Amino acid sequence: MMARQTKKTSSTNRNTSPDIHFVLDSSNATKPERSTSASAGYDFHASEDVIIRPNEFGVVPTDVRAHFPPTIGLVLMNRSSTPRKKKLLLTNGVGLIDSDYENTGLDIKFEYWNISNKPVTVKKGERLGQGIFVKIFRARDENSGGERVGGHGSTG
Numbered sequence: 349m350m351a352r353q354t355k356k357t358s359s360t361n362r363n364t365s366p367d368i369h370f371v372l373d374s375s376n377a378t379k380p381e382r383s384t385s386a387s388a389g390y391d392f393h394a395s396e397d398v399i400i401r402p403n404e405f406g407v408v409p410t411d412v413r414a415h416f417p418p419t420i421g422l423v424l425m426n427r428s429s430t431p432r433k434k435k436l437l438l439t440n441g442v443g444l445i446d447s448d449y450e451n452t453g454l455d456i457k458f459e460y461w462n463i464s465n466k467p468v469t470v471k472k473g474e475r476l477g478q479g480i481f482v483k484i485f486r487a488r489d490e491n492s493g494g495e496r497v498g499g500h501g502s503t504g
Contacts, residue, residue, distance in 0.1 A: 368416040368481060373455055376472060377411035380479060389478030391427070392456065398470045400462040405439055408458045408470050414479070418447045421484045424458060424477055435464035438477070445479070 370379055370390075380390035392410050400406030414422050424443035430436050439459045449456075458477045462468045470476055 366417050366420065368414070368420065371413040371415060371450070372411065373413060374411040377455075378473060380410075380412060389425070389480045391475045392424075392458065392477050392479055394470045394472055394474050394476050395455070396472050400436065400460055400468050400470070402462055402465045402467060405459060405461050406470075408460060408476055409455055410457065410476075411455045413450045413453075413455055414445060415450050416447050416481060419484055421446060421482050422456075423480045423482055424456070425480070427475060427478055430476065431463075434468055434470070435462060436460040436468055436470075437463055 372379060374395060376395040378393035378395070380392050382388075382390055392412065395409050395411035398406055398408045416422065422445035424438070424445065425441075426436075426438055437460065439461050443458070445456060456479070460470075460476075
């Protein structure tokens with residue numbers, strides 16, 4: 349009986365990603381990076397100081413856009429320590445950036461809810477959240493033909 353042969357795939361081939369890159373829109377922007385080679389998420393940083401009052405919502409800009417193909421999405425989430433240390437929660441739990449969001453010319457923003465009874469300051473340069481690129485699958489019978497006409501929350 350012959351041994352089954354398998355095709356070897358180098359680790360560089362397995363880890364090759366489609367055209368994904370970040371665009372920095374100002375000198376205040378910090379390029380998102382993974383903390384370690386095994387980190388799944390890219391750390392995003394605040395591009396300016398933002399004060400979020402108690403029990404209110406605040407939007408923290410990054411001055412970063414992400415370029416990626418329509419087969420990919422960018423999921424935004426809290427860093428694990430943010431709710432405990434800063435008492436800030438993403439208002440919808442997670443955020444989803446579609447590939448056509450870059451076309452708006454708007455930066456990626458994190459919208460937080462301050463669950464404390466004190467004002468919370470997010471400082472310029474502070475790590476505020478993470479982004480993970482995920483593969484997007486389309487349903488065979490989908491009927492989507494609309495086009496994005498705006499930024500944050502514009503598709504529905």
